[in-house]
Amino acid sequence: MKVVSAVLLALISVQSSADSINDVRVDGLVQMPSARAFDVIGFDKGEPYDSDKVYQAITSLFNTGYFSDIEVYEEDSVLVFDVEERPSIGNLTIEGNDLIQTEDLMRGLNLSGLEIGEIYKPETLNQIAQELQRQYYALGRYGAKVDISVEEMPRNRTGIVINIDEGDTAKIVHINIVGNNDFDEEELTEDFQSRETGYWNPFSSADEYAKAKIEGDINILTSFYLDKGYLDFEVTSSQVSLSYDKRDVYVVINVNEGKPYFVNQLSLSGSLPISEDRVWKQITQKEGDVFSRSEVTKIISGISTELGDDGYLFARVNVIPEKLDDHTVNLSYQITPGSKVYVRRITFSGNSETKDEVLRREMTQFEGALAQHSKIQSSKRRIERLGFFGSVNLKTRPVAGTTDQVDIDVAVQEQASGSIQASIGYSDGDGLIYGFGISKSNFMGTGNKLGFSASQSEEYSKYSIHYTNPYFTVDGVSRGARVYYEKSNYDDEDIEDYQIDKVGAGLTYGYPISDSQRLTFGVTVQETSIDLSSDSSYESQNFINTYGNNFDDLIASISWSDQDLIGGVLPTSGYSTNLNLQVATPGSDQTYYKVGLTSEKYWNISGSNTWLFHMKGRFGYGNGYGDSEILPFYENYYAGGVGSVRGYGSSSLGPQKTYSSSTDSDAMGGNILMVGTAELVFPLPMVDDHKSVRTALFFDAGNVFTDNCLSTSTACETGVDPSEIRYSVGLSWTWITPIAPLSFNFAKALNADDGDDTDFFQFQLGTTF
Structure with a gap:
């Protein structure tokens, strides 16, 4: 309407016949630069003009979108354009949105020209409201409402407030497939992301309607038939119906099956x-x-x-x-086939901390060599196994101007490879237990490992420092060193009263025998001293009386490992197996051996790294040889607590020691260890980053046994008794954050005996860097 009135005014004010003007003036400009306004008008001094040219100038000005009203008149041979500018957007606020991030909504508004500093156009607000509602409808929020309010601001500016009521997500009441003859509906919808209301899963939102989910389910349905040979299969139509209150959704999918080929x-x-x-x-x-x-x-x-x-x-x-x-x-x-391809250059990105050479030495695909698919994939997996990176992507990029050369771009996303960890626990037997450790698996970006750990309770102190260079030689031979000190001083009335000190130093060398397997050889020098009290157990007294209380031992070790775990701190796939043998060599004060096997594996159930099945088992056996008839009691295995059988007190399971006072009792450990766990890892619906948060239901089982009992002991039986295996179930929750990684365990002992020490709750805490 304002366009018409302005044009009519111009036609009345300006002579119909062509005439010349001395000058052109534009009044009322604030937002538009004057130079641009004169350029749009297109008049020069002394240029003849008529009503048609004025009309064209007015139309051009309106088309810029800057103006809401334009008047034109002649004043002393000066053609005056008196304009009224639209206000600019001075403030833009979105309120009430939780389901869709503000950044995502702002990005869509910017594409529509609605952003701070732009000219305010009222006619676009209705389109924007409809577009926002469309986005929420696609997510099943049919009750969503968008209200846009406008308020005036100083200096010809406008503030826009978009208030969103997201409403509730409509629930899928029924999914109906029409036209299926060869397969029933239950089989066809088994892998659907969408589920009907009543499908019970406390952590699932499958019954919430979303357009994208239904489209995905249609693709799943099509794949099902094509995988069964139905090449003529087609989805003829699909309909979504809403209940009157927009809370219930009915989905109908019409199909034409055809016949299998x-x-x-x-x-x-x-x-x-x-x-x-x-x-x-x-x-x-x-x-x-x-x-x-x-x-x-x-x-x-x-x-x-x-x-x-x-x-x-x-x-x-x-x-x-x-x-x-x-x-x-x-x-x-x-x-x-095309041409044979060679690798020109390999580049790395994203490794701000890790040095290029750490990644390059894991590459089995070399520069200048024939590009081979298996070597490229092997290189990717070797880098993933380092555990330094949350994601690893290898891309081949053709070299411009050639047909037989590619560059390989390796893009990694670094994750915390160092940790400062603290653990706190409590049990009726050990009281308060706490520990501290600092480690760096990628020390100064070299790939070397450096760590220090300490743990303390009312009864013991343990300190250890270790360093490993996985590439001591270019061939992948590793070298590691460790120094440790352990002191146990049991003086609680419920614990055997004795003190044991250990100090030692060791050196190891590892040799790769395949892409994932290694042989490691080591030697450790250890000094052990034991000081018993007058109230020590018969088992400890018997050992000291037979072998003494101070030992200098040289312990040789050999281990074989096969590791292919992917995912770093929280693995998502792969396996790990370690078989090791330790022998206190002849010439030592004690001669004994220990054989251990640890193995674990992850199965990816859903293919999305969120639903996993994890199994882990530990087995150990030790005994004396030569002049030593038994495994030293301070080398015994123990079971119970975190990392063993949760739900039971730390190191509380197994045969019990005997004392002169029959009321005293505590675990003496054993030379046979059997421990296993099975975990179902599942995602929490409110968590987006499943790389740093893990929740699992677990089942633990295990115990320790012994081949050596005193003939006078009534609390000890020799050999493995399956009926003595302890079981527990529970829930574990781990959260790796930049501030503090937290791990909680809630466990229920299933078959505890009256004398067993049980623990329902245990947790660990720390921080990463």
Whole structure:
């Protein structure tokens, strides 16, 4: 309306016949620079003008979006444009949004031209409100409301407040598939992300409607049929219906199944630079099999990998299906190998702390060498196994101007590789237990490990410092050193009264025997002294009377490890196995040996690193040889507590010592250890970063046993008794934060005996850097 009135005023005020003007003036400018205004008007001094030119100038000014009203008149041979500018946006506020981040909403508003400093255009507000509601509707928030208020501000500015009521998420009441004849609805929806209300999972929001989830479920449905051979399958339509109050959603998916197809004939076409036998080994589908798209995809990947191992990194493998009338299909795998590719340069990024050489020495793919798919993937996995990085991505980038060269870009995301850890615990037997440790797995970015640990309770103190260089030689031979001191002073009335001091130093060398396996050899010199009180146990007294109370031992060790854990501090996949043997060598004051096996494995259940199954087992056996008939009691294994059988007191399980007073009792440990745990790791719905937060339900089992009991003991039985295995269940929660990693364990002992020491709650705390 203002455009029309301004134009009419111009037509009345300005002569219809062409005339000349001495000057042009623009009044009322605040936001638009005057130079731009004159440029838009397009008049020069002395230039003839008429009503048509004035109309064009007014239209051009309005088209800039700056003005809400324009008047034009002539004054003393000066053509005057009197403009009224629209206000600019001086403030923009979004309130009430929790589901969608403010940054994401602001980004969408900026694309619509609504941001601070821009010209305020009232006509866009309704479009913006509708767009915001559309975003919430897609998330199932059909009750969402968007209210936009405008307030005047000084200096011709406007403040805009967008108030959002997100409402409640609509629930899926029913999912109905129409047209399915060969498969029932339960089977078709088994892998759906969406679930009907009533599907019980306290940590799931699967019954909350979201458009993206339904679209994903339709893709899952399509993949299901294509993997069963239904090449003619199609989703003909899908409808979403809302209840009157917009709280309930009904989903209907209409399908046309068609019939399954079987493989009739397989063939190869194109150029084949490697032997046909290698290609045919990758083709697992046989003539007469039901067609499966997922199997075809796997075959294409296998052939591409086979070609990639010969340097054809950018080989293209396509399958050409030919459907026949009898519901069979001919499959032709067409291969275009391209040129052999060599690696020109390998670059690293994201490693602000870690030196390039630490990553480069893990690369099995070298610069200047033929690019091989298996070596590139092996390099990625070796870097992941370092445990220094939250993510590792390797990308091959063709070199411009060439057809046979690539650069490899290795992008890593560093995570905390150092820690200052503290632990606090309490049990009826040990009282308050606390510890401190500082370690750095990537010391000064070199990949070397340096650490110091200390733990203290009312009865003992332990101190240790260790250093490991995993690449002491360029061939991957490692060297490590450790110095430690341990002092135990048991003087509590419920604990055996004695003191034991250990001081030692050790040196180890490790040799790689494969990509994930190592052999490690070590030697440790240890001095041990024991001071018993008058109220010590019969077992301890018998040992001291037989062997003395001061020992100088030389302990040799050998271990084999096979480690392929991925994920750093909180692994998400892979396995780890360690088998070790320690022997106090002949010539030592004590001659004994200890054999230990520790093994664990992670299974990724959902493929998203959030649902995991974890199993871990520890077994140990030790005994004396030569002049020593038994394992020294200070080398015994113990069970109970964190890292063992949670729910029971720390080191409280197993055979009991005997005293002159029959009321005294405490665990003496044993020379046989059996401990295992099974964990189901699951995501918490309110947690986004599952790399730093882990929750698990666990089942622990284990105990220690002995081959050596005093003949006078009534609290000790020799050998392994399966009925003495202790069990517990519980919940563990670990949170790795930049401020403090916290670990909590809530455990229930399932079969504790009357004399067992139980602990329901244990926790650890610390900080990372």
